[in-house]
Amino acid sequence: MRKPSRPRRSVLYVPASNAKALAKVVSLAADAVIFDLEDAVAPNAKEDAREALRDYFRTNPTSTAERIIRINALASEWGAEDLLAARACKPDAILLPKVETPQDVTNVTEVLEETDASEHVRLWAMIETPRGIVNADEIAELGLRSTGRLDCFVVGTNDLAKDTGTSLGQGRAYLVPWLMQIVLCAKAGNIDVIDGVYNDFADAQGFTAECTQGVQMGFNGKTLIHPAQIETANRAFQPDEAALAQARAIVAAFALPENAGKGAIALDGKMVERLHLDHATTLLEKGQKSPS
Numbered sequence: 001m002r003k004p005s006r007p008r009r010s011v012l013y014v015p016a017s018n019a020k021a022l023a024k025v026v027s028l029a030a031d032a033v034i035f036d037l038e039d040a041v042a043p044n045a046k047e048d049a050r051e052a053l054r055d056y057f058r059t060n061p062t063s064t065a066e067r068i069i070r071i072n073a074l075a076s077e078w079g080a081e082d083l084l085a086a087r088a089c090k091p092d093a094i095l096l097p098k099v100e101t102p103q104d105v106t107n108v109t110e111v112l113e114e115t116d117a118s119e120h121v122r123l124w125a126m127i128e129t130p131r132g133i134v135n136a137d138e139i140a141e142l143g144l145r146s147t148g149r150l151d152c153f154v155v156g157t158n159d160l161a162k163d164t165g166t167s168l169g170q171g172r173a174y175l176v177p178w179l180m181q182i183v184l185c186a187k188a189g190n191i192d193v194i195d196g197v198y199n200d201f202a203d204a205q206g207f208t209a210e211c212t213q214g215v216q217m218g219f220n221g222k223t224l225i226h227p228a229q230i231e232t233a234n235r236a237f238q239p240d241e242a243a244l245a246q247a248r249a250i251v252a253a254f255a256l257p258e259n260a261g262k263g264a265i266a267l268d269g270k271m272v273e274r275l276h277l278d279h280a281t282t283l284l285e286k287g288q289k290s291p292s
Helices: 019-027 043-059 079-089 102-114 130-134 136-144 157-164 176-188 204-217 227-237 241-254 274-286
Strands: 010-015 032-036 066-070 093-096 122-127 150-155 192-195 221-224 264-267 270-273
Touching: 010 019, 010 227, 019 043, 043 079, 066 079, 079 093, 079 102, 093 102, 093 150, 102 122, 102 136, 122 130, 122 136, 130 136, 130 157, 130 176, 136 150, 136 176, 150 176, 176 192, 176 204, 192 204, 204 221, 204 227, 221 227, 241 264, 241 270, 241 274, 270 274
Parallel strands: 010 032, 010 221, 032 066, 066 093, 093 122, 122 150, 150 192, 192 221
Antiparallel strands: 264 270
């Protein structure tokens, strides 16, 4: 069964411990928000951050943006309580940090199943270590399992650069082979993949260039550290009108009675197959939102 798609052009990190940032979320045009209990929250603020997140979701039971909670690793001293708090909030997804093996995902899946968590609570995986990249294909295979819950990879470029001593400058030239490997594995697993953050939110030109690079590499969107980056990311990752028009034409052609059940049809002088229909449908679902 084909997974439902949704736009993930702009994915904003929001510290769960920052009351001012939480209050602004409902007014932002980000496609998705990652409420962070991990890196953005100091060790002595973890408990307060969880409570703030519970209060936020109680006060805001619905949202037009996709809502994801990033927890600490399950093996850490905060992971178990983070997972229970995240499950109670009933977000769209839970983001797991530093995923390095399929077991890192299945361990959380098992906890969710044992606690009867809704199947609508999905899992996202941070790929941000050398080991995570090496095992990205095996991890992404969980996306092909109906019980795997895995929907998305998020690349942690800062951690990856730190762990490998690789420079983030010069258009991320030295990271590109690894980034493309992550993208390829995600596509093979039929999951989305979100590019890493751009650290200098005041550098609009540099951010735009990196968004363009991400689009060309096949990423579905970009993680953001500041609301000022939302509009640029939305515009960069929005499917262009020509592609949307072609997608609409493919969907309409296959919907004609004479094409019912056909595996391939002729459209505008070209052969179009069912795989093109699947791609067109996905593109239209992700293109439903306007660029801003």
